[in-house]
Amino acid sequence: MGKSWLKRQSLLGYAFIGPNMLGVLLFFILPAIYSFYLMFTDYTFMNPEIHFVGFANIQRMLGDELFYTALRNTVVFLLSVPVSILLAFLVAVALNKSVYWKKTLRALYFMPYITSGVAVAFVWMLLFQPTSGPINGFLRSIGIAHPPGWLSTTDSSMFAIDIIWIWFMLGYNMIIYLAALQEVPEELLEAAKIDGARPWQTLRRIVWPLVSPTTFLLLITGLIMSIKTFGIIQAVTQGGPGSSTTVLSLFIYQNAFRYYEMGYASAISWALFVIILAFTALQWIGQKRWVHY
Amino acid sequence: MDHVKEERAGSAGQAAAASRRRLRKFEAIAPGRALLTLVMAGFALLMVVPFIWMVGTSFKSPAEVFVYPVKWIPSSLNWEHHLRVWTGPDGFATYYANSLKISLISTAGAVFLSSLAAYGFARIRFKGREPLFLLYLSMMMVPPQVLFVPKFIMFDAIGIYNTHLALILPGMFTIFGVFMMRQFFLGVPGEITEAAFIDGAGHFRIFFRLMLPLAKPALATLAIIDFSWHWNDYENALVFLLDRNLFTVPLGLQNFILENTVDYNGMMAAATAGIVPMLLVFLIGQRYIIQGVAGSAVKG
Structure with a gap:
């Protein structure tokens, strides 16, 4: 086992990771570097001449009212993540032990998640139809004379998207919670019962703290996943009406492929990266400090 | 800490297992469990209602789409939409x-x-x-x-x-x-x-x-x-x-x-x-x- 052995090991190692590394280099690393460069240029698809413009794109972004609108919309969109997690926790607890037909019910709750988000978004688009759709038909029938305009008005559109997203994510969060609940020791729950704890107390004081690592994981990964999503929003509202559902990731897409402002779009995409970086840092810190039994 | 928890849980677990064995005899249909099943099934219906409405609507005639109360089952099956x-x-x-x-x-x-x-x-x-x-x-x-x-x-x-x-x-x-x-x-x-x-x-x-x-x-x-x-x-x-x-x-x-x-x-x-x-x-x-x-x- 001399130097030649080590060298041979290294070559072998590269042989194994080489094919994958090549693809990662071509489709991740080089584009990322290129995008970083584009951030400082005035590149548009229409004008192939690239000029270096320094921090102009970043200055433009920080002065762009639409950028702040997109940030606000993103925050409202991300509110759906904790709501979906909380609902999923309750559903998972209910479906863990205390019902009949467990498997069937679990499958039903999980169903939205395996369908293509874009396809179901179109179904919701019709359900939300403001004048004659079934949801507002129902609301009128129970006496609400002026139900919301859902996707069609600027003050309700983002919340309508939230409802779709909560519905879509619920099943996934539930499945992960169900897996976590299997780790909660049965004896602990029985002991609480014997000590006279009410079900709600057991849930709050024992189960909820015990699954806190899962909650934290779901929260961070859910936030990161959601902030990157724009498919369902692009499909049903294209960011409208006005710019009321233009979230950050959609704003980037629009700048790049609707207005072909690719230098500017690159700058905003790196702002998105910074937010994701912050979430990831939170995850690292949280894993060390916040999550414990 | 974990040790204490385990010990406590252990003895409680034995008692609980015994009471569970006793209970099982009477466990035909527990009313609480049945009620929760019904509630959860109701919410589950809410989860799948968009799919049901989607399939139903795809077979309806244009006039029936937005009729309220909702027609879950179309009055006649119109296959032509699917064919197209x-x-x-x-x-x-x-x-x-x-x-x-x-x-x-x-x-x-x-x-x-x-x-x-x-x-x-x-x-x-x-x-x-x-x-x-x-x-x-x-x-x-x-x-x-x-x-x-x-x-x-x-x-x-x-x-x-x-x-x-x-x-x-x-x-x-x-x-x-x-x-x-x-x-x-x-x-x-x-x-x-x-x-x-x-x-x-x-x-x-x-x-x-x-x-x-x-x-x-x-x-x-x-x-x-x-x-x-x-x-x-x-x-x-x-x-x-x-x-x-x-x-x-x-x-x-x-x-x-x-x-x-x-x-x-x-x-x-x-x-x-x-x-x-x-x-x-x-x-x-x-x-x-x-x-x-x-x-x-x-x-x-």
């Missing part, structure tokens, strides 16, 4: 063929290439392994939005923009897959491979003959996740495909809906075409799919 959606040069038959081709090739490539790399990272000691792995780790944080523009320019330059290759080639590389498989290979005990090494087997033989067969469950999980990711991918198709005959299912669906904005029956027939086949696959393989999804999150 599935056939023709830009029908769902074409979109399905495209989606299937792209998803299958990408998934096969991704599963193979990422397990190969994962084995390298997990079981071979080579120079620069740690920094390289850190580089992979950091690439996971880069959102697709950062990569769309440069990839668009690159693909346009090498002539694969607006071809299926623009989705298949990048689709064969998944950093998540490398992570997941690396985690699995790290967990395989060293004794298993040691014997093979002593018999003179090299890394390649061990990888193909020993590790891959061992990794079947993990490979299946990765394949399911990766496939569903490609199958439902709308955003990449939106950016990199232009011609209708190349469209995948989500993109074809969007296209149909943009062009038929007032034809609600047609829209729901198209949505049914986009959703129902996948739902059937789910109902058949739900056990594996749910396991796969649950397993991925714990590792990812």
